[in-house]
Amino acid sequence: MERVIAEYLLETPFPLEDVAAMMAGEQSSGTFVRVTGETDELRARAAAQVLSIIPQDVVAEPTLSSAYVDRKAKTGPFRQARVRIAYPTANIGRNLPTLAATVSGNLYDIGQITGLKLLSLEIPSAYRMRYPLPAVGVQGTRDSLGVANGPIFGTIIKPNVGMCSADIATLVDQLCQAGVDFIKDDEVCANPDCAPLAERVPAVMAVIRKWQDRTGRRVMMAFNITDETDAMRRHADLVASEGGSCVMASLNWCGLSGMQTLRAHTPLAIHAHRNGFGAMSRHPLLGMGFTAYQALYRLAGIDHMHVHGIGGKFVDSAEDVIEAVRACLRPLSGDGPDDRVMPAFSSGQWAGTLPQTIAAAESPDFMFMCGGGILAHPDGAAAGTRSLREAYDALTGGETLEQAAASRPALDAAMQFFGKE
The missing domain is CATH 3.20.20.110 (Ribulose bisphosphate carboxylase, large subunit, C-terminal domain)
Structure with a gap:
């Protein structure tokens, strides 16, 4: 399966594995609960996959505020990690704004997240060729x-x-x-x-x-x-x-x-x-x-x-x-x-x-x-x-x-x- 791989720097007071999985689901086939029509076959074909989670720093205070974190009374610690997620290009097609929405989009608004930065993208060569090369x-x-x-x-x-x-x-x-x-x-x-x-x-x-x-x-x-x-x-x-x-x-x-x-x-x-x-x-x-x-x-x-x-x-x-x-x-x-x-x-x-x-x-x-x-x-x-x-x-x-x-x-x-x- 052809996939674009995005690497992020993430911060959250919740378990890193849970939040990374939430990111992958939110930006592909999932939502906060499993819904009718979200079959195993569809998930296998369209779900994004968390490839790696590499812990970084741990801080006592959140970098960014979150009303969700406040409601849940999560006081830390706030763990940071580098997270790599692979997104199937079939979800996107040749559609540059949707590519950007997939690798960014609502991720910045997820309540469990107190810090998120998109660091890099890995673009497979076949998918790159769907887009124009420099003219000059x-x-x-x-x-x-x-x-x-x-x-x-x-x-x-x-x-x-x-x-x-x-x-x-x-x-x-x-x-x-x-x-x-x-x-x-x-x-x-x-x-x-x-x-x-x-x-x-x-x-x-x-x-x-x-x-x-x-x-x-x-x-x-x-x-x-x-x-x-x-x-x-x-x-x-x-x-x-x-x-x-x-x-x-x-x-x-x-x-x-x-x-x-x-x-x-x-x-x-x-x-x-x-x-x-x-x-x-x-x-x-x-x-x-x-x-x-x-x-x-x-x-x-x-x-x-x-x-x-x-x-x-x-x-x-x-x-x-x-x-x-x-x-x-x-x-x-x-x-x-x-x-x-x-x-x-x-x-x-x-x-x-x-x-x-x-x-x-x-x-x-x-x-x-x-x-x-x-x-x-x-x-x-x-x-x-x-x-x-x-x-x-x-x-x-x-x-x-x-x-x-x-x-x-x-x-x-x-x-x-x-x-x-």
């Missing part, structure tokens, strides 16, 4: 840009929002001249009154085509088309008609179904922004870990995935970022297709954060996006871009950044300016 992915992104080796160096339009379309096009002109590979809109700049997509996309793409004709280099621009589903399709068609190669969407606000619809509609690269993910990930015993999260959205067919950055401005630890980038660069199924997606580093990145980024990725297959790291370089955006390339060349050549800065002015200026913070 790692190699397609390189081919589109003509960047055969090294990271994809890029930046974000700043200010975040508020500029008119002509101002944005002027900034893109400067960035193309500066030598970036990739530019993206900010997540809060989608279709604002001051720079609507219908106006902004033609203005920006005219600049990108100009530089391609002049230099032969093709800069990839990720236009933020986050919107309701029909509008996203129209926006993607506009980008394609202007010769664009990439669109961006905010995953958590468009949802799994919206991303599936977008993937089915356009061959453009989909740059997946995870803004808002902290709401479901930051609590250690509530929500969803990145490994499970990225698996669900990769089944929707995305091409790039944000992983934040090491030493950046957000809450992620270095270990969090390392886990995220390596998950993106692994196939979802060990024996399945090459469906890797390009991890996109951002959040306070500059030449000085490149060493730990290279170590985290264990590969040059990543996007390294620097907003201030390029745009705020004391000698301008071109020097900011050069500082990244100088840093990468030095590091892959066996030098430290400090050694390299002595003979590389753009890198030296970045070290002097950003390194003081």
